[in-house]
Amino acid sequence: MMLSPDEQESDLPWGQSETETLLDDFSAPCPSVSLSADGEGEARSGDEKRRRRRATAKYRSAHATRERIRVVAFNVAFAELRKLLPTLPPDKKLSKIEILRLAICYISYLNHVLDV
Numbered sequence: 691m692m693l694s695p696d697e698q699e700s701d702l703p704w705g706q707s708e709t710e711t712l713l714d715d716f717s718a719p720c721p722s723v724s725l726s727a728d729g730e731g732e733a734r735s736g737d738e739k740r741r742r743r744r745a746t747a748k749y750r751s752a753h754a755t756r757e758r759i760r761v762v763a764f765n766v767a768f769a770e771l772r773k774l775l776p777t778l779p780p781d782k783k784l785s786k787i788e789i790l791r792l793a794i795c796y797i798s799y800l801n802h803v804l805d806v
Contacts, residue, residue: 775792
C-alpha cells in the first residue's frame with residue numbers, strides 16, 4: 691500500500707504496515723525470487739504479497755464491510771429510481787432488470803413527448 695508523504699503507518703485503518711501483517715500471519719520465509727530480463731519475477735513477488743495480504747482476517751473483514759456498503763448504496767439507488775417510474779399499481783414490486791427496462795421505456799416516452 692502506498693502512503694502519501696504526510697500519511698504515517700499508524701494512520702492505516704488496521705494499525706499495522708503491510709510488512710508487519712505479513713510477518714505476523716505467515717511465519718514461513720518467502721521463497722527467493724529470481725528476476726528475469728522482463729521482470730517477471732518481480733510481478734510474481736507482488737502477486738504473492740497481494741495474495742498473502744488478502745488472506746488475513748482483517749483484510750477479509752474490511753473487504754466484506756466495503757462490499758456491504760456498496761450493495762446497500764446500489765439498492766438505495768434502485769429504490770430511488772423505482773420511485774420516479776410510473777407503474778400500476780404504484781407499490782408493485784419490480785426486479786432490478788424490470789426497473790431498468792421500465793426506466794429506458796419511460797425516458798424514451800419523455801423524449802417522444804418533448805419532440806411533439
